[in-house]
Amino acid sequence: MAKNHYTWPALVTIIAALLCIIVLPQDARQWAPSFVKTAQLHLGLDLAGGTQLDFRISEKEIAEQINALKSEIAQLEARGASNDKIIVLKNQLSSVEQQKESMVEAIRTVLERRINALGVSEAVITPSYVGNEKHLLVECPGVVDTQKCIDTVGKTIQLEFKEEFTEPTDEYEAEVRSHVKEARARIAEEGFDTVGQDLSADIAISYQPESRYFYDALPDGLQGVWNRTPASGIAQYNGSISVGGQDSSGQETTTEVPGIFVVEVMRARTQTGRTVNEADKAFEIIASQDRAITYSTWKDRSLTNAVPTVIQNALSSMQLGELRAVTMDDNTAAVLFLRKFVPGQTEMEASHILVAYKGAASAGEDITRSKAEALALAEDIKSKLDNGTRFETLARQYSDGPSGKDGGSLGTFGIGTMVPAFEQAVTSQSKGEVSQPVETQFGYHIIRTDKVPTLTNNTASYEVLTVTGDNAAARATEVVGQLQRGEVMSNEDYITLRTLFFSLLPTGWKDTLLDGKHFRSATVTLDPTTNIPLVQITFDDEGATLFQNLTRDNVGKRLAIFVGGQLVSAPTVQQEITGGTAVITGTQNYDEANRLAQDLNTGAIPAPIYLAGQRTVEATLGAEALKTSLQAALIGILVLMGYMILVYRFLGLLADIALAGYAIIFFALLKLPLFLLSSNYIVLTLAGMAGIILSIGMAVDANVLIFERMKEELRKGKMLKTAAETGFARAWPSIRDGNVSTFITCAILFLVGTSIVRGFAITLGMGVLISMFSAIVVTRYLIRKVAQTRLAENTKLFCG
Numbered sequence: 001m002a003k004n005h006y007t008w009p010a011l012v013t014i015i016a017a018l019l020c021i022i023v024l025p026q027d028a029r030q031w032a033p034s035f036v037k038t039a040q041l042h043l044g045l046d047l048a049g050g051t052q053l054d055f056r057i058s059e060k061e062i063a064e065q066i067n068a069l070k071s072e073i074a075q076l077e078a079r080g081a082s083n084d085k086i087i088v089l090k091n092q093l094s095s096v097e098q099q100k101e102s103m104v105e106a107i108r109t110v111l112e113r114r115i116n117a118l119g120v121s122e123a124v125i126t127p128s129y130v131g132n133e134k135h136l137l138v139e140c141p142g143v144v145d146t147q148k149c150i151d152t153v154g155k156t157i158q159l160e161f162k163e164e165f166t167e168p169t170d171e172y173e174a175e176v177r178s179h180v181k182e183a184r185a186r187i188a189e190e191g192f193d194t195v196g197q198d199l200s201a202d203i204a205i206s207y208q209p210e211s212r213y214f215y216d217a218l219p220d221g222l223q224g225v226w227n228r229t230p231a232s233g234i235a236q237y238n239g240s241i242s243v244g245g246q247d248s249s250g251q252e253t254t255t256e257v258p259g260i261f262v263v264e265v266m267r268a269r270t271q272t273g274r275t276v277n278e279a280d281k282a283f284e285i286i287a288s289q290d291r292a293i294t295y296s297t298w299k300d301r302s303l304t305n306a307v308p309t310v311i312q313n314a315l316s317s318m319q320l321g322e323l324r325a326v327t328m329d330d331n332t333a334a335v336l337f338l339r340k341f342v343p344g345q346t347e348m349e350a351s352h353i354l355v356a357y358k359g360a361a362s363a364g365e366d367i368t369r370s371k372a373e374a375l376a377l378a379e380d381i382k383s384k385l386d387n388g389t390r391f392e393t394l395a396r397q398y399s400d401g402p403s404g405k406d407g408g409s410l411g412t413f414g415i416g417t418m419v420p421a422f423e424q425a426v427t428s429q430s431k432g433e434v435s436q437p438v439e440t441q442f443g444y445h446i447i448r449t450d451k452v453p454t455l456t457n458n459t460a461s462y463e464v465l466t467v468t469g470d471n472a473a474a475r476a477t478e479v480v481g482q483l484q485r486g487e488v489m490s491n492e493d494y495i496t497l498r499t500l501f502f503s504l505l506p507t508g509w510k511d512t513l514l515d516g517k518h519f520r521s522a523t524v525t526l527d528p529t530t531n532i533p534l535v536q537i538t539f540d541d542e543g544a545t546l547f548q549n550l551t552r553d554n555v556g557k558r559l560a561i562f563v564g565g566q567l568v569s570a571p572t573v574q575q576e577i578t579g580g581t582a583v584i585t586g587t588q589n590y591d592e593a594n595r596l597a598q599d600l601n602t603g604a605i606p607a608p609i610y611l612a613g614q615r616t617v618e619a620t621l622g623a624e625a626l627k628t629s630l631q632a633a634l635i636g637i638l639v640l641m642g643y644m645i646l647v648y649r650f651l652g653l654l655a656d657i658a659l660a661g662y663a664i665i666f667f668a669l670l671k672l673p674l675f676l677l678s679s680n681y682i683v684l685t686l687a688g689m690a691g692i693i694l695s696i697g698m699a700v701d702a703n704v705l706i707f708e709r710m711k712e713e714l715r716k717g718k719m720l721k722t723a724a725e726t727g728f729a730r731a732w733p734s735i736r737d738g739n740v741s742t743f744i745t746c747a748i749l750f751l752v753g754t755s756i757v758r759g760f761a762i763t764l765g766m767g768v769l770i771s772m773f774s775a776i777v778v779t780r781y782l783i784r785k786v787a788q789t790r791l792a793e794n795t796k797l798f799c800g
Contacts, residue, residue, distance in 0.1 A: 026638065039453070040671055043684050053138040054128075054613035057107060062100050069093040075741040082751075091208060094522035097325030104134055105793055106598060113214060124683060135612065160562040160598065161547075162509035163554050168258075180236065180260050180502050187234060192264050194229070206241070206501040212494045214274060219501075222261055224347035226495060229268040237261045241501060259503045267496035273489040279323075279337040279463050282488040286479060293479075300340070303458040310334075315341060315460045323483055324740060325476035333467040333476035334576035335483075340461035346415045349451035350426045351408035353381055353394055354401035356443035363443070367400060378437035378444035385434055393447055400443065403406070409450070473731055478500050509560045512550060516545025524593045535584040535598060544580025552576040569601045629689040636696050637663065644700060648707050650791070654782045655703040662699050662774040669766065682766075688759035695767020701738065702775035705731040721787035729779055735772065743768050 023599020051577060073089050099106070108125050128135040186195045195575070196207035215226060228235065240256045276282040285642060287295035303312045311334060318338045327333050356363040357374035369377070381394055397407030403410055409722045415423070422445060425435045429449040437444040440627035467476045482488055498574060520538040527534055539547050551573045558570045571584045587593035644652035670682055710727035714720070750758050785790060 031610070032800040043419045051140045052614065053140070053611060055111075055136045055138060056612040057104065057134045057136065059100070059103075059134065062096065062103070066093065066096055066100070068261040069096065092520050095523075102598075104136070108136055109598075111136060139377060147367065159519055161512050161514040161550065162548060162560045163512055164557045164560070165506045165508055165510040168504055168506060171504055176260065176502050176504055183500065183502075184234060184236070184262060187262070190713060191499055192234070192500075196498070199500065204506070206499075206503075208497070208499045208501075210498060211494060211731060212496050214492050214494050219261070220256070222263065222346050222497075222499075225265065225497065226269070228265045232265060232266050233265045235442045237263060250735060257503050259501050259507050262500040262502070264498045265447045265495065266498050268492040269495050271491055271493050273506070274492045274494075275486045276488045276490050277486070279339075281481075281490070282483055283335075283337070283463050283465050283488055285488055286482075292467065295463070296465050296466070299461045300342075300459050301461070303460060312458070315462060316343075316458060323480050324479045325473070327473045327476075331471040331472060334468065335465040335476050335479050337463040338460065339463070342459045344456045344458045346453050347412050347451075348414075348426055348449070349412050350410050351391060351395065351448045351450055352401065352403070352410065352422075353378075353391075353399040353408050354404070354443050355381070355398065355437075355445075356400040360443045361441040363400070367634065374444055375437060375439075378446060382434070382437060382446050385446065389435070402557070404509075408448070412451075415453075422447065458709040509562075512546070514539075514543060514550060516568060518546060519600070522597040524590065524597050527585075533587050533590045535593050535597050535600070536729050537582055537584065539580040541580070544578075547580060547582065548578050551582075563599045570597055629686065629693075633689070633693050633696065636693055640696060640700060644703070648703075650786075651703075651707050651710070651783075654779055654786070655700055657782060658703070658778040659696075659699055661778050662770050663696075664693075665770050665774070666767065669770075682762060683759070684763075685759040688758065688799070689761040691760040691763030695764050695771065698742070698767065699771035699774065702731070702735045702771060703779055705734055706775065706779070719787075720792040721784070724780070724783045724787060728776070732776075735775070739768050739772050 124139040126137045196240040200207035242259045283295045355374045355378040357371045392407030425447045522537045560570045639658040710723045710729045713723035746761040747760035
């Protein structure tokens with residue numbers, strides 16, 4: 001019991017402190033954990049300013065497609081055409097009709113993806129119906145560049161198939177060089193920085209407005225710029241840059257991308273201190289500055305007895321790239337940097353004569369002897385060896401293994417290289433000893449041990465600084481500290497450049513003739529073997545031919561699928577696909593496969609969208625609306641607090657404390673994700689602010705009901721504790737019914753209302769729930785605590 005008694009107050013205290021931190025301005029909580037530090041209000045269009053667009057969805061095209069399919073089916077049925085073709089068309093008709101039913105939501109998803117690409121995280125897209133017309137209202141808070149929003153969001157949604165374009169061609173290089181020529185002409189007229197910023201949006205162009213380079217850090221091909229000055233003007237060089245990435249196994253890789261540099265020297269060569277990170281250079285500099293320190297380097301050194309034991313032990317326990325200071329037996333010290341370490345291995349040498357038989361592993365087709373015949377031949381060979389015939393002669397004559405031509409010699413090999421039976425025979429013999437026939441899956445072996453198993457020495461490649469003189473160990477440790485802190489410097493020249501790099505390696509996708517008009521449908525099916533969801537896509541006759549040609553020309557390459565300009569899938573072509581039907585693999589679950597199929601069907605919907613209206617709210621107007629709304633809320637809270645103290649005295653003060661807690665909780669929840677774990681937030685609008693202000697007034701309704709019941713009990717002469725419990729018990733049914741009915745109304749408004757009404761409903765509903773908590777839990781807790789003090793004896797404080 002004692003444990004629970006202390007746990008709950010501690011938990012409540014932690015939660016209260018966390019909420020108080022969240023409501024602080026963002027600048028005041030930079031030290032907090034990320035989910036607390038990043039919590040912020042998410043403002044809607046009318047508070048943040050921005051753009052509202054009204055898009056009308058055209059249904060004319062999809063209706064025409066449905067009518068055309070129905071007409072074609074009717075004509076085929078009238079002519080008595082084959083059922084197979086009619087069934088295909090009926091399936092296509094069913095798919096198009098389903099697309100029409102889900103058209104609004106499908107297009108809304110594509111528009112939401114486009115808005116996210118604009119960086120608008122609080123966008124709201126609301127379906128709207130005007131007569132028989134279907135509209136989507138798109139609100140983009142913070143976006144006041146209306147034309148940019150229209151150009152990005154309002155593009156016609158199209159399904160496109162594009163082939164990978166990553167192999168350089170002469171035509172592509174000529175196009176890039178023409179682009180470079182145009183860029184240089186523009187630079188001469190508009191200036192380097194203006195043109196660089198303008199072109200930097202192109203994925204194949206990199207712009208660096210100002211970069212410092214030491215000579216050895218210059219990109220390949222730019223060494224010729226080293227002696228140039230700002231007066232030298234613009235220069236052009238062929239070169240390459242290194243681009244990091246990952247291979248299919250997740251390993252870090254570096255790719256050299258060839259291209260063309262357009263360069264301007266901003267500042268000529270200037271000498272400065274440079275931190276030396278390469279161990280060999282740093283060691284040389286340190287040794288040159290102190291006569292008591294010598295530098296040596298070793299590559300693939302065998303760690304024999306000639307290497308001090310202290311160094312051997314240190315190297316064997318170090319990680320590659322590690323620095324370590326060690327103290328030697330002669331009171332000197334050493335600083336070690338390990339580049340490579342190869343542990344010693346048990347090695348042996350052997351020769352063998354293999355007698356294979358038909359059916360043995362790796363036996364050639366020319367091997368026809370039986371197993372019994374192979375054993376007899378092996379025993380005969382062993383007998384000849386015992387009689388003095390040379391091993392090499394018999395190996396060349398009889399061995400069926402590839403080493404036969406070398407006299408049977410297998411050279412040097414380590415533990416685990418050979419099959420166990422073979423290895424056991426080698427290790428159990430002395431040098432020169434020949435075994436009886438040993439059976440393995442390859443046949444029968446006569447094995448000679450040429451060198452008994454021997455453990456080789458460890459080998460290492462490393463750098464070493466030897467420190468002599470007084471306090472050698474301490475000085476070696478200090479050297480390691482200098483290296484780790486980057487305090488080893490060298491004076492070197494650097495040059496400051498402004499560069500434009502034009503890649504000669506294509507980095508995109510190339511348009512094809514295959515698009516949405518050739519596409520019939522995408523459906524989710526299951527692999528009959530693995531039961532993994534697949535997406536099956538079908539094309540019409542023309543699309544089948546185009547798709548076959550595309551897959552034939554791109555085997556082993558990716559074929560990209562774009563919907564509304566956004567990449568939704570890029571499967572790798574395994575083989576040429578005929579018949580106009582293909583499957584896309586790689587989806588992890590049914591939901592992922594279903595989303596991909598929906599994206600593909602959306603792109604094939606012949607339903608263009610048209611801009612029907614637009615409205616722009618300037619950021620200053622939104623800021624003014626937010627300011628006045630906050631002022632109204634603050635004034636409302638202060639007036640309400642004053643009224644509660646005036647009417648209910650000390651009880652009113654307790655209610656005000658609970659109201660402050662209500663405000664803190666509400667404000668914190670507005671900044672946090674919905675249900676704390678989702679990625680959705682409450683977007684605050686003017687209607688939402690109205691809901692908040694209304695909920696402030698309702699926040700004390702429960703307190704008023706409770707306090708009136710308490711005053712009745714106190715006037716009867718009851719103690720504060722008894723009056724409080726009775727007041728809460730009698731007021732609870734009214735509080736419950738009133739708040740539940742309000743919450744039900746909010747739920748209905750949220751389900752059937754537009755975005756504006758929903759904003760009002762959700763903030764009012766939240767206010768109702770939090771007000772019930774503050775009145776029933778917080779106020780009750782405070783009154784109970786007061787009832788335990790001497791203040792409870794003065795009833796005038798509570799009922800006048």
